Amino acid sequence: MSQDSNFVVIAVFHAKPGSENQLMELIHKTADQSWKEEGVKYYAVHQVSEKPSSFLHVEVYKSKAAYYTHLETSHVKEIIAKVGDLVSEPVLVIESNSLFSAENIKSAL
DSSP, X not given: OOEEEEEEEEEEEEBOTTOHHHHHHHHHHHHHXXXXXXXXXXXXXXXXXXXXXXXXXXXXXXXXXXXXXXHTSHHHHHHHHHHTTTBSSOOEEEEEEEESTTSSGGGOO
């Protein structure tokens, strides 16, 4: 079994009724800026099929330090400041260390 140093974050946002488009725009703006960061390896946003007002982030960073650098950027501080008015419940954030991702090409992010 191999272990790499990627740091993976999953975040789930649930929009308040009527705030879906506004939240999606804010998330897209944040993603657009995040893609430019050196420490970001993968950053994708998905809309939950069964609940279109919910959005799932899958973020892969070169390291935990790169993630903490990401949290200090102006675009992340902006979404943190604004998101509370747009979500129906607290944003769920799961931080994890990547395991087994290099063993099979289908596991690569």
